[in-house]
Amino acid sequence: xxxxxxxxxxxxxxxxxxxxxxxxxxxxxxxxxxxxxxxxxxxxxxxxxxxxxxxxxxxxxxxxxxxxxxxxxxxxxxxxxxxxxxxxxxxxxxxxxxxxxxxxxxxxxxxxxxxxxxxxxxxxxxxxxxxxxxxxxxxxxxxxxxxxxxxxxxxxxxxxxxxxxxxxxxxxxxxxxxxxxxxxxxxxxxxxxxxxxxxxxxxxxxxxxxxxxxxxxxxxxxxxxxxxxxxxxxxxxxxxxxxxxxxxxx
Ligand code: 16G
Numbered sequence: 001x002x003x004x005x006x007x008x009x010x011x012x013x014x015x016x017x018x019x020x021x022x023x024x025x026x027x028x029x030x031x032x033x034x035x036x037x038x039x040x041x042x043x044x045x046x047x048x049x050x051x052x053x054x055x056x057x058x059x060x061x062x063x064x065x066x067x068x069x070x071x072x073x074x075x076x077x078x079x080x081x082x083x084x085x086x087x088x089x090x091x092x093x094x095x096x097x098x099x100x101x102x103x104x105x106x107x108x109x110x111x112x113x114x115x116x117x118x119x120x121x122x123x124x125x126x127x128x129x130x131x132x133x134x135x136x137x138x139x140x141x142x143x144x145x146x147x148x149x150x151x152x153x154x155x156x157x158x159x160x161x162x163x164x165x166x167x168x169x170x171x172x173x174x175x176x177x178x179x180x181x182x183x184x185x186x187x188x189x190x191x192x193x194x195x196x197x198x199x200x201x202x203x204x205x206x207x208x209x210x211x212x213x214x215x216x217x218x219x220x221x222x223x224x225x226x227x228x229x230x231x232x233x234x235x236x237x238x239x240x241x242x243x244x245x246x247x248x249x250x
Contacts, residue, residue, distance in 0.1 A: 002047045004039035005030055006055050023058055027066035035075060035086055036108040046076065046084040074244060075106060090153075094245040097189050097221070099176040100146050100154065109148040111173060117143035118168035127159050130220060130231040138162035142171055145205050152206045153240060158232040164223075179229065186221025186229050193217045193243060198235065206237050213238030 009030040012018065020026045034040050046052075049067070053060045067084055070076040074091025078084050092103060104111040123131065123139045131139070142158040158175060164184050165171075171178045179185045196216040203210040214235050221230040 002051065002055055004037075005034050005047070005052070008033050008039075009056055024062045024065040024069075027052075027056065027058065027063065028069050031066065031070055032075065032106065036106065038108045040086050042086050042088045042107070044086050045082075046086070048083060072246075073106075074242070089242050090240055091242045091244055094191070094243055097186060099174055100156075101174040101177065104148050112147050112149075113144040113171075113173050114147065115142065115144045117141055118171065120162055120166075120168060123159075127231065131159060131161060131228045133161060140165050140168040142168060142175065152237075154234050154236045155202060155205055156232055156234045158230055160230050161227070164227070164229055175230065184223060184229055187224055189219050189221040191217060191219045195238070196235070202235055206235070208237060208239065215241060215243065 009027055012020065012026050012030055012033075018029075020029060031046070040046070046067070047055070049060050049063045052058070052063045056063075067076060067078075071078055071084070072093065073096075074087060074093050076084050077087045077091070087107075090103060090107065092098075101111045119141050120138055121141065123133050123135065123137050125135070127133070127139055128135055128137070133139070138161075140160045140162050142156070142160075144156055145152050146154040146156060160175075160179075164182060165178060170181070176185050194216050196214045197211050198206060198208060198214040200210040202214065203212055206212075206214075215238055217232075217234045217236060219230065219232045219234070220228050221232075223229050
């Protein structure tokens with residue numbers, strides 16, 4: 001693993017097209033790449049700071065800075081006295097507006113969706129409240145199970161104004177990729193999260209036993225002009241996800 005990382009770091013240092021002059025950002029990219037390529041698996045230990053700084057000819061401060069950024073992103077975890085590991089659970093920082101697809105790709109996993117529903121219809125009263133839409137307006141609805149390879153991780157119901165995304169079949173695996181084509185990816189979101197016990201149907205879809213812990217999350221995503229672009233209700237598996245928030249005093 002140390003060799004794979006050293007090779008990747010050297011490759012990035014030589015690569016003029018993606019040249020990153022700051023060594024700690026180059027190393028951060030190299031670590032991210034080896035995780036994505038699965039040269040290092042979840043749960044495995046990263047070489048120590050000292051070994052990395054020796055192997056790459058970098059100061060320990062630089063190595064530490066590279067690693068701390070990835071710990072904040074949730075890709076690495078640190079246990080006092082035991083070192084730095086590739087995170088096993090999927091750690092989602094609450095301060096970053098990322099998509100399911102991006103979260104999984106960053107970990108070298110292949111996200112995909114299986115749809116129950118991709119339709120267009122008139123907005124319901126609840127949806128019109130959530131999306132700030134007038135009665136009678138058309139919305140696109142997506143209902144899907146989200147997988148990493150063959151493992152189901154979440155169930156999601158999404159509603160998007162049809163004025164923003166006219167055709168639900170434009171969403172293949174990623175909603176945000178589809179929205180990006182219209183320059184309408186949310187730039188800000190409000191999220192509400194609570195613990196739930198998964199019901200029989202949800203548990204079956206997520207391959208867990210009924211009554212297992214889940215996270216029920218509602219996200220309202222906004223465009224720059226204040227329009228609500230998505231209202232998504234998700235049920236994430238509680239045995240796999242950690243949601244982490246950074247807190248600061250005023
Ligand atoms: C995440 C979001 C969900 C969003 C989706 C887009 C949470 C709790 N929810 O699952 O609101 O619609 O990503 O992902 O993070 P996609 O672009 O892969 O479809």
